[in-house]
Amino acid sequence: MMQLTIWGGAGEHGRSSYLLQYKDEAILLDCGGKKEGGGQYPLISPEVIPQLKAVFLSHAHEDHSMALPLLYKHGYEGEVWTSRVTAQQLPGYFQAWNRYARSQAAELPYGDEHIAAIRYAYLEEHTFAGEWSSVVSGLRIKWGRSGHLPGAVWLALDWHGKLVYFSGDYTGESGLLAADEPRLESIREGREGADDARRPISETRCIADLAIIDAAYGANPDSQAVRLAELERATEEVLRAQGSVLYPVPTSGRGQELLVWASECFPEAQLIVERALMEPFHQLAALPEWLGAGALARMEALLANGRLTIVADEEERLKALARKGSVLIFTNDGMMQSEVARWYYQQLSVAAHHAILLTGHLAAGSFGEMALRSSQGSDGSNGSGSILTRFPLPVQHIRYKVHQGLPDVRQMLERVPSRTTVLAHAVKPRTDELLEVLRDEGYEGIYSLSPGERLIL
Numbered sequence: 312m313m314q315l316t317i318w319g320g321a322g323e324h325g326r327s328s329y330l331l332q333y334k335d336e337a338i339l340l341d342c343g344g345k346k347e348g349g350g351q352y353p354l355i356s357p358e359v360i361p362q363l364k365a366v367f368l369s370h371a372h373e374d375h376s377m378a379l380p381l382l383y384k385h386g387y388e389g390e391v392w393t394s395r396v397t398a399q400q401l402p403g404y405f406q407a408w409n410r411y412a413r414s415q416a417a418e419l420p421y422g423d424e425h426i427a428a429i430r431y432a433y434l435e436e437h438t439f440a441g442e443w444s445s446v447v448s449g450l451r452i453k454w455g456r457s458g459h460l461p462g463a464v465w466l467a468l469d470w471h472g473k474l475v476y477f478s479g480d481y482t483g484e485s486g487l488l489a490a491d492e493p494r495l496e497s498i499r500e501g502r503e504g505a506d507d508a509r510r511p512i513s514e515t516r517c518i519a520d521l522a523i524i525d526a527a528y529g530a531n532p533d534s535q536a537v538r539l540a541e542l543e544r545a546t547e548e549v550l551r552a553q554g555s556v557l558y559p560v561p562t563s564g565r566g567q568e569l570l571v572w573a574s575e576c577f578p579e580a581q582l583i584v585e586r587a588l589m590e591p592f593h594q595l596a597a598l599p600e601w602l603g604a605g606a607l608a609r610m611e612a613l614l615a616n617g618r619l620t621i622v623a624d625e626e627e628r629l630k631a632l633a634r635k636g637s638v639l640i641f642t643n644d645g646m647m648q649s650e651v652a653r654w655y656y657q658q659l660s661v662a663a664h665h666a667i668l669l670t671g672h673l674a675a676g677s678f679g680e681m682a683l684r685s686s687q688g689s690d691g692s693n694g695s696g697s698i699l700t701r702f703p704l705p706v707q708h709i710r711y712k713v714h715q716g717l718p719d720v721r722q723m724l725e726r727v728p729s730r731t732t733v734l735a736h737a738v739k740p741r742t743d744e745l746l747e748v749l750r751d752e753g754y755e756g757i758y759s760l761s762p763g764e765r766l767i768l
């Protein structure tokens with residue numbers, strides 16, 4: 312009897328952490344933090360730690376990784392299986408998480424020594440994408456690129472006779488990154504390999520026992536193309552009114568995709584870009600194995616764009632903004648918590664024809680979320696004053712997809728049929744809504760769970 316326990320990440324956005332247990336053995340998928348109230352952490356049961364045979368990390372984002380040091384604080388001595396690229400990205404995320412906690416006057420529940428104690432093992436150096444291999448005795452795994460971030464992977468596990476699929480954060484709609492389709496047929500091929508030579512073919516299963524899948528956008532039906540058309544319309548409107556658009560984006564991730572998109576979609580527009588957002592292009596160019604077709608050429612075209620101005624300090628920013636005409640400004644920090652993002656807000660709020668386009672997740676209480684509410688006049692301030700100076704800028708929230716919504720979840724359910732599927736990465740009401748839609752369509756064995764809940768497989 313295998314058991315899944317949600318340590319976090321289902322029925323909420325953040326602290327992704329899924330515990331699988333069989334007898335006195337355990338496996339953990341992700342161990343992330345939740346960026347609310349100074350940081351929330353998975354419901355780790357310290358007594359389970361000695362049972363852990365392996366820990367897997369799908370990608371470097373804080374909501375999947377920032378609680379890993381807690382495992383070592385509680386005595387875990389094993390490895391964290393992930394991609395080399397993910398491990399290389401983590402120090403930056405640990406620093407950012409530390410800054411976030413301090414900004415909220417919160418204590419980190421672990422020390423630097425616990426971060427330093429993490430031992431990584433690299434998936435891509437152990438086995439190729441799409442191939443089954445044994446990582447610890449009794450556990451075979453297969454991984455593939457998940458299209459969400461360089462180094463981000465999905466995982467399939469073959470453990471004690473059960474097939475488990477974990478999508479990590481998945482999108483097949485990235486503008487720059489490649490995603491490997493999770494196909495159960497190839498899981499079956501794996502089962503027919505040498506390890507299973509004595510297993511009769513009739514017992515070979517092609518249905519997973521458990522799938523934990525990214526359903527961050529709930530029942531939202533939009534494709535990426537729909538979102539980009541919306542962004543294009545919103546940008547065009549501001550440019551037509553001679554205004555400038557500020558796009559706050561995370562340092563690494565959709566920012567680079569949106570920059571390439573903006574330069575292609577608005578070839579006449581001037582672009583002002585924070586230097587921090589350019590560095591990931593060099594990192595991406597050095598990782599061609601994680602890129603989609605044509606991505607390198609598109610990135611090179613952006614770098615050669617004569618209308619691109621890269622800025623790194625206030626003097627350069629003021630100089631760039633002082634030029635005549637509309638500009639598209641890309642600043643790092645998608646939730647606008649950073650000083651620089653707020654500085655741009657102040658600069659643009661001198662006139663109402665400028666606008667901010669937010670494109671990602673907004674944590675409650677973040678500056679971006681407050682700016683959005685203030686723009687909508689729903690922060691109790693009637694659109695004037697509160698935390699924001701002068702008059703509030705028009706702020707729109709049009710999500711660029713880096714996760715799955717209804718059409719994507721549907722497609723994954725077809726590609727990875729499973730007896731039990733857990734919808735992850737969205738708050739409970741959104742997950743429940745998606746569950747209802749899928750049930751109406753005839754899908755069975757689908758669950759909307761909350762942290763602390765268990766499933767017997």
Ligand SMILES: [Zn+2]
Nearest residue numbers: 370372459480
């Ligand atoms: Zn992510």
Ligand SMILES: [Zn+2]
Nearest residue numbers: 372374375480
């Ligand atoms: Zn995530």
